[in-house]
Amino acid sequence: MKPQETKSTLLLKHHLKALKLPTMHSECEKVAARCARENVDHLGFLLQLCELERIDREKRASERRLKDAKFPNTKTLESFDFAAQPSINKLLVTELMRGAYLTQRESIILIGNAGTGKTHLATALGVEACGQGKRVRFWRVTELITHLIEAREERQLLRLKNQLAKLDLLILDELGYVPASKLGAELLFDIISTAYERTSLIVTTNLPFENWTEVLGSERLTGATLDRLTHRCHILEASGESYRLADARRRQTPKTSHNRAKQIGESTRKSKGV
Ligand code: ADP
Ligand code: MG
Secondary structure, eight states: OOHHHHHHHHHHHHHHHHTTOHHHHHHHHHHHHHHHHTTOOHHHHHHHHHHHHHHHHHHHHHHHHHHHHTOSSOOOGGGOOGGGOTTSOHHHHHHHHTTHHHHTTOEEEEEEOTTSSHHHHHHHHHHHHHHTTOOEEEEEHHHHHHHHHHHHHTTOHHHHHHHHHTOSEEEEEEETSSOOOHHHHHHHHHHHHHHTTTSEEEEEESSOGGGTHHHHOOHHHHHHHHHHHHTTEEEEEEOSOOHHHHHHHHHHHHHHHHHHHHHHHHHHHHHTTO
């Protein structure tokens, strides 16, 4: 390589770094060599580099969105066994995965007993939304309430509310496991009201609607919360048994049949005098 070329490559890399184009920075020489071999013209070379930068940038942004969403784990729809939970409306879940509800600012409520896959599905929908370029945040309701109360004490409530208002999708997991205090219920209601028709919500709960007063305390607040939540919302109900319980049972079954096979084998051997 001529000294002149080395100098211009160095300078180019310096510019690319300053312009925050890391993929062009790392790939420019490789792509230039390939384009020279394949007789690709200058504009073709620039096009290839720009495409690489855009693909990488989208990948990095998607990874950042996933990190910011703070999912407890990254469950996907591929690992969800609909046959194990036939009460879940598979058609509706598949439709929701496409994300039109997010553009329409609609919400989703997942109702069912513990272990029926509510958090799994809420996470899968959230992960998919991140992939579609949406800003998502996953909160367990009890943790969000604690966070809201702390923010209020530290005069940071407005800041937290502004952060939540920037989201496209707010996931509220496990509404109903622990009753909220009066202040907690009011702060939660405030978040739900602010999100109304602006941010999509996914709420998972083990409680039928008629029991929500147990969590939110006052009937007035429960009525107002339900009024907002259930307007323009999709309801997914899981009425089956816990997946963990069924899974544990499934794991035991082969062992039992294995033991039985062993017993049968032994008795056959005995009867044959082996
Ligand atoms: P819930 O939130 O309703 O209490 P989870 O979503 O936490 O239940 O499910 C409990 C565990 O069982 C998780 O590890 C989840 O991935 C798994 N699980 C639940 N339902 C299914 C299913 N239908 N297919 C695959 N895994 C499931
Ligand atoms: Mg759950």
